[in-house]
Amino acid sequence: MKPPPFDYHAPRTLGEALDALAEAGGDGKVLAGGQSLIPLLNMRLAAPGQLIDINRVAALDTLVREPGGIRVGALARHSRVERSSGHPLLRQALRHVAHPAIRNRGTVVGSLAHADPAAELPAVLAVLGGWVEVASVSGTRTIPAASFFAGPLESALLPGELAVSAFFPSLPPRSGSAFAELARRHGDYALAGVAAVVELDASGAVTSARIGCLGVAATPLVLDLTPYLMASGAFADAVAYVRERAEPDGDIHASAGYRRHLLGLLAARTLSEAHATASSPGPSAHRITGGTTDE
Amino acid sequence: MNERVYEIGLTVNGVPRSATAPARRLLSDFLRHDLGLTGTHVGCEHGVCGCCTVLLDGDPVRSCLTFAITVEGREVTTVEGLADPDGTLSPVQQAFQDSHGLQCGFCTPGFLCTVTALLRDNPAPTEAEVLEGISGNLCRCTGYQNIIKAVLSLSRGVSRTAQENGAGNATTQRGSGDHVR
Numbered sequence: 001m002k003p004p005p006f007d008y009h010a011p012r013t014l015g016e017a018l019d020a021l022a023e024a025g026g027d028g029k030v031l032a033g034g035q036s037l038i039p040l041l042n043m044r045l046a047a048p049g050q051l052i053d054i055n056r057v058a059a060l061d062t063l064v065r066e067p068g069g070i071r072v073g074a075l076a077r078h079s080r081v082e083r084s085s086g087h088p089l090l091r092q093a094l095r096h097v098a099h100p101a102i103r104n105r106g107t108v109v110g111s112l113a114h115a116d117p118a119a120e121l122p123a124v125l126a127v128l129g130g131w132v133e134v135a136s137v138s139g140t141r142t143i144p145a146a147s148f149f150a151g152p153l154e155s156a157l158l159p160g161e162l163a164v165s166a167f168f169p170s171l172p173p174r175s176g177s178a179f180a181e182l183a184r185r186h187g188d189y190a191l192a193g194v195a196a197v198v199e200l201d202a203s204g205a206v207t208s209a210r211i212g213c214l215g216v217a218a219t220p221l222v223l224d225l226t227p228y229l230m231a232s233g234a235f236a237d238a239v240a241y242v243r244e245r246a247e248p249d250g251d252i253h254a255s256a257g258y259r260r261h262l263l264g265l266l267a268a269r270t271l272s273e274a275h276a277t278a279s280s281p282g283p284s285a286h287r288i289t290g291g292t293t294d295e
Numbered sequence: 296m297n298e299r300v301y302e303i304g305l306t307v308n309g310v311p312r313s314a315t316a317p318a319r320r321l322l323s324d325f326l327r328h329d330l331g332l333t334g335t336h337v338g339c340e341h342g343v344c345g346c347c348t349v350l351l352d353g354d355p356v357r358s359c360l361t362f363a364i365t366v367e368g369r370e371v372t373t374v375e376g377l378a379d380p381d382g383t384l385s386p387v388q389q390a391f392q393d394s395h396g397l398q399c400g401f402c403t404p405g406f407l408c409t410v411t412a413l414l415r416d417n418p419a420p421t422e423a424e425v426l427e428g429i430s431g432n433l434c435r436c437t438g439y440q441n442i443i444k445a446v447l448s449l450s451r452g453v454s455r456t457a458q459e460n461g462a463g464n465a466t467t468q469r470g471s472g473d474h475v476r
Contacts, residue, residue, distance in 0.1 A: 001340065005298050008318030008364065031365070038360045039341035042321075051318070055365050079354070099431025101348050101355040101409065186430040 003041035006051040014135065017054050017162060022137040024050035026159040031055070032074055035098070035106035036114045060164060069130070069169040074110070074162070078103035087168055089128065092179035093120040093195055099187040112148070113163045115155040118189045118215040120181070122149055126220035127195045127212030130168045136161045149219040175199040176277030178270040181214070182262055184253065190215050191254045192263045196270035198229065200278045206230050209238075209271060216248040216263050229271065238271065239264040303363050307332065308376030318364050323347040325363035326373060334374040334404050338433070345432030348405035349373050355412045374404035377411060386449055387411050396445035398436035406432050410446050419450050 009024075011017040021028050029048035031037055032055070040046040054060060054074060062073030063084055070087050082094040082103065090108075097103055097111070097120050111121045112132060125132075126145040134141050134157060148156050157163060171177060181193025192215045199208040209229040213221040223245055228238035248259035303320075304313035307330060314329035323340075326332045326349070338344035340359045347358040350372035358371075377385040384392065387410050397403045406429065413420065413428040420428060425446045434442060 002321070002324070003319040005317065005319060008299075008301075010364070031362075034362070034365070035342060035357075035360055038321075038362070041319075042340050042359070053362070053365055099345070100413075100428065101345065101357055101431055102342060102360075104351070104354045105356050105361060186427050 001042055001044055003038070004044055004047040006048055009050065009052045010056055011052065011054065012056050012058075014057055014059055014162075014164065017052055017057055018135060018137045018160075020050070020052045021162055022160045024048075024052065024160075028052055028159065030113070030162055032110040033077060033106035034110075035102050036110065036116070054162070062165070066167075069128075069167055072108045072166050072168065074107060074164050076108055078106050078108060078111075081108050085168075087170065089124055089171070089177035089179060089195060089197065090168055092177065093124045096120050096179065096181050096183075096187075096190070096193070102187075109163050109166050112166055113155050113157060115149050115151075115153055115219070116189075117149075117152050117218055117220065120179070120190075120193060120195075120214060123193065123212035123214040123220040124179070124195050125166060125168060126222045127197055127210050128169050128171075130166060132163050133165045133167070134161050135164045140164075145220075146222070152218050171197060172199060174201070174278055175208075176274040176279070178273035178277070180266045180270050180273075182266065192216050192248065192259045192266060194263065194266040194270045196267070196274040198271060198274040198278045200275075204279060206275070209275075211242070211267055211270065213242070213246060213263060213267075216246040216259055218247075221246065225267075225271065229275070235268055235271070239268050242267045301364055303367050305363070305367065306370045308372055309370075316363060318362060320363045321359050322349070322361040322363045322366060322371070323358035326358060326371070329363075332373055332375055336401055336404050338401070343433070344402070344405070345409065346402050346405040348408045348432065350408050350412060353412065353415075355409050372408070374407050377407055385411065387414065387445075390445040390448050391442070394441045394445035394448055396437065396442040402432060402434045402436075406434070406442060414446070414449055420446070421450075422447060425450070 009020040011020055027049040029051055031051050031053045060073045061075035063076045064071045070085050072081055078094050078097050082091055111119055131142050131144045132148050134143055143156050150156050177197045179195045181190035183190045195212040197210050201207050206229040209225045211223050225238045228234040243260045243264045246260050246263050248256045250256040298317045300315045300317050302315055312330050316325055316329050323335055323337050326335045335349055336346040338346035342357045342360045348355050349358045352370050387407055391397055409432055425443055
């Protein structure tokens with residue numbers, strides 16, 4: 001089908017965008033990459049009266065490396081961030097986001113704002129303990145990942161607010177990350193997925209082990225598995241705990257039980273891979289580094 | 296009900312084109328209905344089938360998930376722009392013909408645009424990379440085997456020609472990763 005009619009706004013500055021959003025109130029919707037919004041419009045599952053197209057707001061097309069991590073502006077497309085962020089976990093996860101043609105248009109911040117519990121990036125932001133910077137005509141605020149994802153397809157953004165950037169903290173030295181998911185076809189929404197981060201101390205002992213799970217709860221599920229991994233050989237206990245905490249739904253693609261089973265396998269696989277990377281000698285590949293193909 | 300319309304200009308296959316359309320006009324419909332370029336096919340209209348894939352400033356995108364007005368002023372290459380002006384098929388088109396990489400042809404424009412960019416960015420893809428590269432395009436006829444064969448035929452040896460001759464307008468702009476404006 002075709003999108004329903006809407007009033008179209010094409011701001012060129014952040015100020016103009018926020019003014020348009022404020023005026024539109026609850027009837028306004030932001031268009032960035034459109035790879036989730038336009039399907040909803042085409043299927044007429046969404047019919048906002050006012051569409052604020054931020055594609056001309058050049059100030060939002062940013063990708064900035066800061067000492068503590070990477071700041072991704074609202075117009076940075078998946079493909080660019082995949083090539084240029086230098087953040088290993090973002091790169092590992094972005095490979096799994098839909099297909100190249102979608103990644104050429106879709107934006108990282110847009111995916112976060114869409115808050116799909118089966119999407120990769122919310123789980124990545126959540127496991128890293130990142131945050132989203134939000135602006136409106138009345139000011140700015142920072143929303144931590146833990147409170148940004150409110151429910152399925154529901155973020156903490158209020159009417160009139162625009163997510164202007166997301167901050168993905170970098171990983172410390174002697175740490176490793178891994179991402180794995182299972183989908184019926186590469187690029188499809190995953191049945192379940194896991195983003196894992198393992199940190200070690202100088203002696204090689206685990207000081208932190210966390211996973212962010214997707215597709216198995218209403219919002220990204222972050223689990224701290226540090227106690228299990230500190231005790232050597234407690235992988236089986238960690239997997240059992242992960243399966244216990246997940247609350248997957250069953251659908252035509254997979255039963256809830258199968259998703260729970262799968263999640264345990266993916267958790268074990270990613271934790272083991274992240275641990276191996278953290279343990280490997282040499283300069284850590286898991287801090288934010290330069291030298292990606294795009295630079 | 297008078298819906299507001301806009302004069303929207305794009306460069307399509309190297310030629311400046313413009314037409315009047317409402318803001319909700321999808322790029323796919325703009326190309327087909329307003330500019331008469333019906334080579335771009337529309338299948339699912341929600342980003343799953345890949346038939347409507349075109350090149351935007353050289354990079355593949357779903358034209359059904361893009362509003363024409365959003366990409367005003369940009370360069371679009373459709374399947375009509377892949378062959379040389381004299382009608383000589385591009386290397387990708389020739390390989391699809393030689394390997395019987397199409398049957399009904401409905402999905403073919405999307406595959407050709409996708410594969411043109413795939414081989415430009417990775418001139419010697421492995422079979423796994425080809426599979427991943429075309430995973431966003433559905434074909435209901437071929438069973439994919441001959442499509443994969445066509446792409447791999449360019450990956451082995453012939454890829455040099457593919458790089459040099461390019462695929463018409465599509466290769467004039469190397470994807471830089473920072474093409475977004």
